Each structure stands twice: as structure tokens, then as C-alpha cells.
Amino acid sequence: MPTGVAMRDARRQLFDAAERVLLRDGPTALTSRAVTTEAGCAKGVLHRHFSDFDDFLAAMVLDRVTCIERQSEALHDASGAGTVAGNLADALVVLFDSVAVSIVGLVTFRDGLRARLRQVRPTGVPVLAEATDMIAMYLRAEQDQGRVAADADVDTLAPTLIGAVHLQFADRESGPPDTEAVRNVVATVLAGALPH
Structure with missing residues (x-):
């Protein structure tokens, strides 16, 4: 080199x-x-x-977390426009069509990286935890505008959406799902939470 x-x-x-x-x-x-x-x-x-390779990897994961935080602001700003399901599906496609799924696998795979990240973020799986927060914050903003039912359990809906869509993208054999498949999952999860 x-x-x-x-x-x-x-x-x-x-x-x-x-x-x-x-x-x-x-x-x-x-x-x-x-x-x-x-x-x-x-x-x-x-x-x-970087002090060592796990220090580098931890910084890379935290850099990706910063990207999710920026995406969270953009999603929050979209509240009140478009459709709730459409906004969420688009945000989840952007989130999981990136390197996010691979980073979750990396965090799971490397013990030293997990230990390093726990020093900075003691709870949750980095990337997935921030993504869940992003969805919950957006759903609360839509609740405030009456576009999500007031009694909807946002703290259950957010991780349910993250888990369901993450599983769609985690299948490395068949490739990522198309946007319509993601929209269908989002619509199904939100079915009881949207006012008629």
C-alpha cells in the first residue's frame, strides 16, 4: 500500500x-x-x-446511529403530510436498505464490539434501538395531530414495526423486499391504530 x-x-x-x-x-x-x-x-x-479495530468498529456503528438520528428528524418533519403508513414504509426502506441490517449482524457477531458499545450505549442493540425510537417519536407526532389513534400503544407498535421489517430485509438469500411488501407489513401492523 x-x-x-x-x-x-x-x-x-x-x-x-x-x-x-x-x-x-x-x-x-x-x-x-x-x-x-x-x-x-x-x-x-x-x-x-483508532486505538484498535473494535474502537474503529464502535465509531463506525455510532456514525451510523448519527445517520439514523438525522433520518429521525426528517421523518418527524413529515408528520401531518402524506399518509402515516406511507411515511413509515418509506423511512423503513431507507433505514434497512442501507448497511443497517449488516451492522446489526456485526454487533451480534463481535463480542469485543458489543462490550465497547455497551460502555457508550448500555441498553438495546445499537441501530435497532435508535430506529425504534425514531418510529415511536414519529407515531407520537402523528398522535398529536389525530392521525394515529390516541389510545394506540406506540411503545408496542414501534418495535413491532422494526422487528417485522427487519426480518424482511434480513433474508440474505432472496434479497431485499420491494417497497410494496414493506408497505403491506406497515399497513397490517398499523391497522388498528389509524382512525377510520
Whole structure:
């Protein structure tokens, strides 16, 4: 690998490279060597920015959490427009069509990464916990506008939606579901929660 060549935003380039490896080859293939090879840099670049590989992976997961937090703001801003089921289906497709499903697998696969993440986020599975919060916050905003029934159990609906759609996307054999399949699941879960 070349040395002495400046990388613009090395952290971002390393995260992007890791996500490509993760999506293409799965969590077992994600090593520091695979990441730096994919990024086209020397292995020392990763260790110049992170104390070890689990530190790098934890930072990558937390970077993805930040992306979900931005998506959460956009979904919240959509409350009152479109349809509740449509807004949720679109948000869930964006969420799970990204690297999120692979990151959940990575967190499950690596004990050291889980331990590192527990120091920062002691409860829940990172990415899934933030996604659940995003859905719950949106549903509450729609409740405030009367577009979700006042007695709807948002704290049950949110993880139900996350779990059901996550299972659709987690099937690596048949590929991701189409948007219509996600819309059907969302509509089914929300059937009793939307005013007629």
C-alpha cells in the first residue's frame, strides 16, 4: 500500500470502505486488513485514528446511529403530510436498505464490539434501538395531530414495526423486499391504530 499520501477525511473513507466490505462479504470478512485494502491505504492509517479495530468498529456503528438520528428528524418533519403508513414504509426502506441490517449482524457477531458499545450505549442493540425510537417519536407526532389513534400503544407498535421489517430485509438469500411488501407489513401492523 502507498504511504505518505494524504487522505482527505480518513475516518469517513475508512467507514465507507468497511461498510462496502460488510455489505459485500458479511461480518466474518470484516478485518482491519480488508478495510484498509478496500480504502486503498496502509493499515497504519486505521491505527493512527483508532486505538484498535473494535474502537474503529464502535465509531463506525455510532456514525451510523448519527445517520439514523438525522433520518429521525426528517421523518418527524413529515408528520401531518402524506399518509402515516406511507411515511413509515418509506423511512423503513431507507433505514434497512442501507448497511443497517449488516451492522446489526456485526454487533451480534463481535463480542469485543458489543462490550465497547455497551460502555457508550448500555441498553438495546445499537441501530435497532435508535430506529425504534425514531418510529415511536414519529407515531407520537402523528398522535398529536389525530392521525394515529390516541389510545394506540406506540411503545408496542414501534418495535413491532422494526422487528417485522427487519426480518424482511434480513433474508440474505432472496434479497431485499420491494417497497410494496414493506408497505403491506406497515399497513397490517398499523391497522388498528389509524382512525377510520
